[in-house]
Amino acid sequence: MTTISAAIMLFLILDPLGNIPIFLSLLQPLPARRRQWVLARELLIALGVLLLFLYGGRALLDLMHLRQEAVSIGGGIVLFLIGIKMIFPGSEPMFGDNPDGEPFIVPLAIPCVAGPSGMAAVMLMANSDPARTADWTLALLLAWLGAAIILFSATLLYRWLGPRVLIAVERLMGMLLVALSVQMLLDGVVVYLKSAGV
Numbered sequence: 001m002t003t004i005s006a007a008i009m010l011f012l013i014l015d016p017l018g019n020i021p022i023f024l025s026l027l028q029p030l031p032a033r034r035r036q037w038v039l040a041r042e043l044l045i046a047l048g049v050l051l052l053f054l055y056g057g058r059a060l061l062d063l064m065h066l067r068q069e070a071v072s073i074g075g076g077i078v079l080f081l082i083g084i085k086m087i088f089p090g091s092e093p094m095f096g097d098n099p100d101g102e103p104f105i106v107p108l109a110i111p112c113v114a115g116p117s118g119m120a121a122v123m124l125m126a127n128s129d130p131a132r133t134a135d136w137t138l139a140l141l142l143a144w145l146g147a148a149i150i151l152f153s154a155t156l157l158y159r160w161l162g163p164r165v166l167i168a169v170e171r172l173m174g175m176l177l178v179a180l181s182v183q184m185l186l187d188g189v190v191v192y193l194k195s196a197g198v
Contacts, residue, residue, distance in 0.1 A: 003135045003142075006125055010143035012177050013079065013118045016150035018086055018170040021163075022112055023154055026103050036152070038102060043148050045105055046113035050122050050140055057123030058130065068127045069195070071120060072188030078117045079181030086174025113147065124184070 001009075027035045053060075061071065125136040150157065158166065 006139035076185030083177035
């Protein structure tokens with residue numbers, strides 16, 4: 001996987017367009033200046049969590065005695081479910097009910113931006129090729145920067161594109177995410193079968 005393809009995959013997982021309605025609804029009651037500050041804080045917390053999983057993922061896997069294939073297959077399944085939810089959204093919000101008041105960490109930083117699929121993806125990248133950790137860091141920063149730009153432009157994008165276009169783009173991103181998740185799943189199965197001598 002190249003750095004650019006990793007960045008695209010992470011950008012799809014972060015799903016900034018799909019998060020626009022959630023961010024707007026939670027930040028709307030706040031004053032404009034406070035809204036920008038809260039958004040920046042939540043995005044930085046999400047980046048910190050993802051970097052923690054990128055650099056500490058291997059130690060976490062060793063601590064829990066998990067193999068790389070398990071993370072690949074599990075991450076593929078989680079990505080698949082998120083992608084399906086993006087294509088066929090239900091009446092329930094993807095991440096459950098949002099708390100009242102100013103959001104702090106939950107649900108904007110975690111799980112909207114740094115969700116389980118993002119954590120699994122960065123752990124998988126770090127463990128698949130530890131020598132390329134700098135590349136994976138660059139991919140994560142590029143994906144996060146793209147998501148941050150879109151979320152800071154959320155109000156403008158929502159007015160300019162409208163809800164129908166945003167829904168269509170989110171479903172397209174969901175389809176791409178499903179394809180990526182199937183590839184992750186197949187890669188994990190292939191590695192497991194090779195290690196098992198099948």
